[in-house]
Amino acid sequence: EVVMTQSPAILSVSPGERATLSCRASQTVHTNVAWHQQRPGQGPRLLIFSATSRVSDVPARFSGRGSGTEFTLTIDNVQPEDFAIYYCQEYQHWPPTRTFGQGTKVE
Amino acid sequence: QVQLVESGGDVAQPGKSLRLSCVVSGFKFESFAFHWVRRAPGRGLEWVSSISYLGASVSYADSVRGRFTISREDSKSSLFLQMNSLRPDDTAIYYCAKGLSGADNLPPHLWGQGTLVTVSS
Numbered sequence: 001e002v003v004m005t006q007s008p009a010i011l012s013v014s015p016g017e018r019a020t021l022s023c024r025a026s027q028t029v030h031t032n033v034a035w036h037q038q039r040p041g042q043g044p045r046l047l048i049f050s051a052t053s054r055v056s057d058v059p060a061r062f063s064g065r066g067s068g069t070e071f072t073l074t075i076d077n078v079q080p081e082d083f084a085i086y087y088c089q090e091y092q093h094w095p096p097t098r099t100f101g102q103g104t105k106v107e
Numbered sequence: 108q109v110q111l112v113e114s115g116g117d118v119a120q121p122g123k124s125l126r127l128s129c130v131v132s133g134f135k136f137e138s139f140a141f142h143w144v145r146r147a148p149g150r151g152l153e154w155v156s157s158i159s160y161l162g163a164s165v166s167y168a169d170s171v172r173g174r175f176t177i178s179r180e181d182s183k184s185s186l187f188l189q190m191n192s193l194r195p196d197d198t199a200i201y202y203c204a205k206g207l208s209g210a211d212n213l214p215p216h217l218w219g220q221g222t223l224v225t226v227s228s
Contacts, residue, residue: 032138034214036152036163036214036215038152042220043202043204043218043219043220043221044144044152044202044204044215044218045218046207046214046216046217046218049207049213049214056218080212085151087151087152088150089214091212091213094166094211094212095157095166095167095170095212096168097152097168099154100151100152100153100154101151102151103151103152
């Protein structure tokens with residue numbers, strides 16, 4: 001069973017700052033990692049897949065890095081609409097057991 | 108415009124059944140895999156079930172296997188989740204999501220707004 005552990009649980013930033021979110025896999029998932037954003041009261045939204053590929057309508061201030069077991073999501077110049085919960089997800093192992101991390105709240 | 112609209116969420120007693128539906132518009136439904144993901148109160152996202160293109164492959168989380176059944180009706184651009192033997196820990200918002208492709212082992216791409224299932228006596 002692969003466990004995805006996100007840190008920190010809560011990240012406090014001010015608009016205009018950079019936010020760096022981490023996700024660690026308990027075993028290698030190569031680059032099979034996605035990042036999702038969930039704003040309050042909304043369904044989630046895919047931001048990044050294959051660890052680094054940004055979905056077409058996602059702003060360029062979102063970027064993903066990593067491979068193996070260590071992954072990061074960086075938000076440059078945080079905007080007010082970026083305050084949300086972010087989940088990493090591994091899809092190397094199928095069917096999954098605990099595919100999502102527990103989330104990082106950016107506030 | 109792409110839309111995924113879930114319905115069927117309700118209050119149900121433990122042991123009862125509910126059937127969730129997700130109607131999709133704005134893209135070619137039959138070409139993609141679909142997923143159900145839930146979020147319990149105060150908790151994070153939990154994958155529930157997936158179905159591939161043409162329904163050739165279906166998968167379930169251990170927590171729902173044997174109780175829930177995922178299905179699709181391509182002619183109606185609709186996805187379903189039959190939920191039997193409901194338990195209080197099934198209480199959650201259930202999201203329907205379109206996969207990145209027809210394969211079910213890729214992440215959800217587009218998500219609906221969710222439908223609330225509450226299991227309580």
